[in-house]
Amino acid sequence: MQHLQGTSYFIEIGDITQSSLETYIAKHYQQAKIVIIVDENTHDFCLEYLLTSFDCLKDAEVILLPAGEENKVMEVCFQVWEALTEYGIGRNDLILNLGGGVVTDMGGFIASVYKRGVDFIHIPTSLLGMVDASIGGKTGIDLGVYKNQLGVFNHPKAIFIDPIFLATLPDDEKRNGYAEMLKHGLIADKGHWERIKDKTVEQITIQDIADSVGIKFSIVEQDPNEKNSRKTLNFGHTIGHAIEGYLLEREPISHGYAVAMGMLVEAGISLDEQKITEIEFDEIKSVICKNFKQIAFEKEEIAIIVAIMRNDKKNELNKINFSLLNKIGSCEINCFFEGKQLIQKFNYLN
Amino acid sequence: MQHLQGTSYFIEIGDITQSSLETYIAKHYQQAKIVIIVDENTHDFCLEYLLTSFDCLKDAEVILLPAGEENKVMEVCFQVWEALTEYGIGRNDLILNLGGGVVTDMGGFIASVYKRGVDFIHIPTSLLGMVDASIGGKTGIDLGVYKNQLGVFNHPKAIFIDPIFLATLPDDEKRNGYAEMLKHGLIADKGHWERIKDKTVEQITIQDIADSVGIKFSIVEQDPNEKNSRKTLNFGHTIGHAIEGYLLEREPISHGYAVAMGMLVEAGISLDEQKITEIEFDEIKSVICKNFKQIAFEKEEIAIIVAIMRNDKKNELNKINFSLLNKIGSCEINCFFEGKQLIQKFNYLN
Numbered sequence: 064m065q066h067l068q069g070t071s072y073f074i075e076i077g078d079i080t081q082s083s084l085e086t087y088i089a090k091h092y093q094q095a096k097i098v099i100i101v102d103e104n105t106h107d108f109c110l111e112y113l114l115t116s117f118d119c120l121k122d123a124e125v126i127l128l129p130a131g132e133e134n135k136v137m138e139v140c141f142q143v144w145e146a147l148t149e150y151g152i153g154r155n156d157l158i159l160n161l162g163g164g165v166v167t168d169m170g171g172f173i174a175s176v177y178k179r180g181v182d183f184i185h186i187p188t189s190l191l192g193m194v195d196a197s198i199g200g201k202t203g204i205d206l207g208v209y210k211n212q213l214g215v216f217n218h219p220k221a222i223f224i225d226p227i228f229l230a231t232l233p234d235d236e237k238r239n240g241y242a243e244m245l246k247h248g249l250i251a252d253k254g255h256w257e258r259i260k261d262k263t264v265e266q267i268t269i270q271d272i273a274d275s276v277g278i279k280f281s282i283v284e285q286d287p288n289e290k291n292s293r294k295t296l297n298f299g300h301t302i303g304h305a306i307e308g309y310l311l312e313r314e315p316i317s318h319g320y321a322v323a324m325g326m327l328v329e330a331g332i333s334l335d336e337q338k339i340t341e342i343e344f345d346e347i348k349s350v351i352c353k354n355f356k357q358i359a360f361e362k363e364e365i366a367i368i369v370a371i372m373r374n375d376k377k378n379e380l381n382k383i384n385f386s387l388l389n390k391i392g393s394c395e396i397n398c399f400f401e402g403k404q405l406i407q408k409f410n411y412l413n
Numbered sequence: 414m415q416h417l418q419g420t421s422y423f424i425e426i427g428d429i430t431q432s433s434l435e436t437y438i439a440k441h442y443q444q445a446k447i448v449i450i451v452d453e454n455t456h457d458f459c460l461e462y463l464l465t466s467f468d469c470l471k472d473a474e475v476i477l478l479p480a481g482e483e484n485k486v487m488e489v490c491f492q493v494w495e496a497l498t499e500y501g502i503g504r505n506d507l508i509l510n511l512g513g514g515v516v517t518d519m520g521g522f523i524a525s526v527y528k529r530g531v532d533f534i535h536i537p538t539s540l541l542g543m544v545d546a547s548i549g550g551k552t553g554i555d556l557g558v559y560k561n562q563l564g565v566f567n568h569p570k571a572i573f574i575d576p577i578f579l580a581t582l583p584d585d586e587k588r589n590g591y592a593e594m595l596k597h598g599l600i601a602d603k604g605h606w607e608r609i610k611d612k613t614v615e616q617i618t619i620q621d622i623a624d625s626v627g628i629k630f631s632i633v634e635q636d637p638n639e640k641n642s643r644k645t646l647n648f649g650h651t652i653g654h655a656i657e658g659y660l661l662e663r664e665p666i667s668h669g670y671a672v673a674m675g676m677l678v679e680a681g682i683s684l685d686e687q688k689i690t691e692i693e694f695d696e697i698k699s700v701i702c703k704n705f706k707q708i709a710f711e712k713e714e715i716a717i718i719v720a721i722m723r724n725d726k727k728n729e730l731n732k733i734n735f736s737l738l739n740k741i742g743s744c745e746i747n748c749f750f751e752g753k754q755l756i757q758k759f760n761y762l763n
Contacts, residue, residue: 179553213494216529
């Protein structure tokens with residue numbers, strides 16, 4: 064069991080049945096009501112394992128969310144708030160989010176806003192959830208094409224990461240999290256990049272996961288409010304989020320795949336800005352292209368995607384804010400570009 | 414100009430044209446976009462005064478909310494978030510809430526959740542907003558009959574309180590804030606109670622307002638997260654909120670009127686529990702009955718109101734949590750009652 068202690072929460076990585084979950088609940092929530100939020104997938108594949116492993120959860124209420132990013136919206140939150148009210152859930156009760164990034168993002172937001180905040184715990188079940196979404200206190204939901212446009216910063220009390228939940232996940236879904244693991248290596252740890260870049264997703268070890276969690280954890284602990292170093296985590300995301308948002312109402316793709324495309328284009332911008340070498344760019348490109356399908360957008364589509372970027376949360380004074388690579392393992396924040404400069408950069412997707 | 418300095422924000426009380434608003438905006442938001450949120454009333458009666466007084470606001474976008482507690486709901490927030498997105502409002506921009514408690518509660522919530530939080534300033538225009546709603550960082554909206562069921566704790570950057578905005582307010586609306594001023598005296602400051610209890614609302618002075626603001630301010634600064642002393646502010650509110658919520662979908666009454674009824678019943682409970690004397694109770698009763706109409710509820714109505722109380726945010730272990738008076742000027746928190754004990758207490762309204 065690996066343990067990371069944050070200022071207001073902790074993370075445990077390893078067999079959840081050997082974790083402190085049971086004792087933690089006994090200590091802090093003995094008389095509380097517990098609600099488990101799941102989606103259709105984790106309801107079918109993960110919930111029973113949890114319920115049979117933990118006696119303290121046998122009386123928990125279960126709230127089922129529709130699966131998928133297209134359901135990470137206010138209407139769904141609203142129904143959950145009504146259900147929590149109906150169950151008489153109070154400020155001292157506990158919400159347990161069991162699922163991938165959509166469940167932890169949305170479940171965290173639901174808990175943070177209900178009665179001005181009830182405690183919550185994340186049990187991420189996807190690789191993306193484990194290495195990225197569940198860590199760092201960003202909760203949120205989408206507003207139209209704008210990803211995570213509504214939300215609050217608020218940490219769970221604890222995060223329990225057990226790779227056993229990955230067993231039922233298709234490789235395609237695992238690649239989703241793999242994209243963020245690659246990003247962690249690219250922005251902060253060349254060794255991590257080297258160790259995972261030639262692996263297939265089945266070859267990812269629990270130690271690789273723990274390394275990736277450690278990178279994200281230490282970055283967000285250093286700069287919880289995203290004033291400085293935390294912005295490095297946005298590498299690949301300025302363009303990735305806009306692509307994901309654009310496709311959301313057309314032909315949705317997974318977050319990791321959108322981020323992979325975003326990383327490719329943003330690595331291309333890093334190259335154009337002479338921040339990385341041709342050799343470094345080629346290495347990044349080859350790893351991304353081997354694992355992630357690229358989409359070549361039409362001119363009109365690119366115009367819309369750039370327009371979406373103009374509403375990115377990180378922007379300042381109408382300029383679009385990028386985090387670009389300096390070299391493999393290092394990232395420079397606050398690189399600003401005009402929208403019109405970006406159009407041609409999408410050629411990197413061809 | 415009176416100035417109160419909090420840990421993360423400040424309050425100024427006096428002529429707003431002499432306040433630091435202009436220099437504060439010039440210093441922190443010179444290149445920011447500014448959005449002013451108003452409701453139908455403040456749009457007609459307060460906005461022009463503000464716009465003509467401050468040059469820095471001449472390019473501000475104005476967002477109009479429908480007036481009234483029945484519109485303090487998610488659907489309205491959703492429309493505002495869409496408008497903010499359309500205006501391209503970013504994380505470094507500023508929202509200015511100009512209105513009564515509904516505008517500051519809802520506007521604070523809207524700002525706190527949009528892009529995980531943009532800065533906001535409150536300019537309360539009702540007596541209730543000035544002495545109560547705008548202070549303390551409680552933002553929120555209603556969910557069905559449940560008052561402020563959704564929200565977050567988040568302070569504005571500044572609050573500017575100028576009694577000039579009260580000039581256009583009907584006395585009936587001023588009594589709404591007067592109820593909370595009486596509460597501040599009852600729970601924390603006998604002198605304040607003595608000074609205002611025999612006044613008509615037209616006789617309330619700027620110093621009375623400043624005193625009331627000071628009481629609320631110092632209580633919430635001491636205990637921002639409502640673990641202890643802040644709960645004293647809930648005197649009258651456990652029953653008041655439930656009455657207000659019950660009537661919301663029937664025949665809405667103002668917050669202050671509901672709180673006045675709540676204070677009468679809860680003072681009655683304080684008497685029954687021998688925490689205050691008959692003389693003290695009679696004094697409280699006479700002030701409340703002189704200023705606020707009481708409603709006598711039917712048995713079945715009381716059952717519903719008590720059921721609503723069972724979902725009160727302050728409850729623990731299914732018991733309903735009251736803050737009761739010890740004497741005039743002092744309040745005891747965490748007084749728990751079963752729902753069935755409360756039915757007969759409503760006789761105090763007759």
